[in-house]
Amino acid sequence: MPELPEVQTIVDDLNKKIIGREIVGVWFDAPKLITLRMPQGYGEPSRTIKKPKAKKLEGQIKGLKIISVSRRGKNILIYLTNNQPRIVDSPAGESLRGTQSTTNNYLLLIHQKMTGHFLYGKWRIARVVGRSPRGSFGEAGKSSVVSLVKGPLEEKVNNYIHLIFYFDNGQQLALSDLRKFAKVIFGPKKEIENLPDFKKIGPEPLEKNFKVGKFISLISSEKRKIKQVLMDQEVIAGIGNIYSDEILWLSKIHPLKPANQLKADELKRLYSAMKKILKKAIKLRGTSISDFRDTSGKAGAYARERFVYRKEGEHCPRCKGIIKRIKIKNRSAHYCPKCQK
DNA sequence: ATGACGTCCTGCCTGC
DNA sequence: TGCAGGCAGGACGTCA
Numbered sequence: 219m220p221e222l223p224e225v226q227t228i229v230d231d232l233n234k235k236i237i238g239r240e241i242v243g244v245w246f247d248a249p250k251l252i253t254l255r256m257p258q259g260y261g262e263p264s265r266t267i268k269k270p271k272a273k274k275l276e277g278q279i280k281g282l283k284i285i286s287v288s289r290r291g292k293n294i295l296i297y298l299t300n301n302q303p304r305i306v307d308s309p310a311g312e313s314l315r316g317t318q319s320t321t322n323n324y325l326l327l328i329h330q331k332m333t334g335h336f337l338y339g340k341w342r343i344a345r346v347v348g349r350s351p352r353g354s355f356g357e358a359g360k361s362s363v364v365s366l367v368k369g370p371l372e373e374k375v376n377n378y379i380h381l382i383f384y385f386d387n388g389q390q391l392a393l394s395d396l397r398k399f400a401k402v403i404f405g406p407k408k409e410i411e412n413l414p415d416f417k418k419i420g421p422e423p424l425e426k427n428f429k430v431g432k433f434i435s436l437i438s439s440e441k442r443k444i445k446q447v448l449m450d451q452e453v454i455a456g457i458g459n460i461y462s463d464e465i466l467w468l469s470k471i472h473p474l475k476p477a478n479q480l481k482a483d484e485l486k487r488l489y490s491a492m493k494k495i496l497k498k499a500i501k502l503r504g505t506s507i508s509d510f511r512d513t514s515g516k517a518g519a520y521a522r523e524r525f526v527y528r529k530e531g532e533h534c535p536r537c538k539g540i541i542k543r544i545k546i547k548n549r550s551a552h553y554c555p556k557c558q559k
Numbered sequence: 560a561t562g563a564c565g566t567c568c569t570g571c572c573t574g575c
Numbered sequence: 576t577g578c579a580g581g582c583a584g585g586a587c588g589t590c591a
Contacts, residue, residue: 332568
């Protein structure tokens with residue numbers, strides 16, 4: 219499941235691959251994943267369209283150019299524009315280079331949830347009629363099987379591609395998502411940035427100005443279990459199940475400990491462990507326990523260096539205790555009962 | 560404010 | 576062998 223380091227890996231890849239590209243087409247077979255925010259116009263208020271038709275999305279996004287890709291928590295942000303620098307005649311008759319004053323900036327926000335990931339390459343859409351192994355097709359008993367034409371991907375066929383953006387260079391950006399949990403929202407930049415769910419995301423743990431004092435004030439006011447607090451996106455952005463386990467192990471803190479009972483030295487340890495683990499995981503291009511892949515389809519390397527996550531019954535790499543798995547809010551937590559107090 | 564649980568989805572694992 | 580049932584998991588919604 220992509221957390222901050224995995225999302226950062228994707229974002230870094232995309233910045234190398236898709237900046238300046240123009241979108242020339244869109245395909246998708248899972249409208250449920252997509253929300254379209256239509257801009258205001260001619261006295262009409264902006265409106266939200268859930269499960270849009272492909273043509274509707276394409277009508278809004280076709281012709282836009284990608285200007286930047288960034289990340290907010292676990293969300294991927296792809297900024298687009300249709301602003302073309304153009305020659306404007308000034309009253310004095312001389313030519314000035316400038317852009318139109320109207321807002322033409324758009325934002326494509328993607329949350330990959332658990333099994334979503336972007337792949338850059340080329341695919342062809344093969345429509346087949348029939349039954350899936352579980353007999354469940356989204357629409358009218360038909361399914362779209364997307365198979366790879368060529369590219370650096372390890373998979374020959376990817377049955378889980380549900381959204382493709384076509385670029386002006388013939389390449390494509392595809393969203394593969396086994397469980398169809400991913401969420402994609404497209405609309406005018408300002409409106410997307412002002413969505414309540416987006417605005418309430420907590421501070422970025424790796425921002426330079428996110429100092430230990432700020433971290434302590436956020437954490438120590440919470441009486442929930444520390445594991446839950448670390449995973450709460452409104453408290454701190456980007457930490458999920460894998461890295462909260464890893465961070466707690468490194469700081470020798472028990473996942474069930476109420477956050478407001480942590481002592482000053484524990485909070486400091488937690489803060490530096492958080493930075494250390496996240497930075498290390500980014501360096502290793504994320505964790506591929508289940509099916510995370512970078513945009514070339516390659517697995518991340520953090521998994522083989524991990525300390526406790528999904529290591530129930532194995533020896534603790536620090537004290538040789540036996541790693542235990544417990545449930546917190548229906549999520550599994552892994553920790554060493556011997557050295558995490 | 561907090562917790563407990565349901566929802567989405569499907570490959571994989573277990574048990575009969 | 577084959578099938579049914581349960582599980583995992585992020586974020587959100589609902590209800591207590």
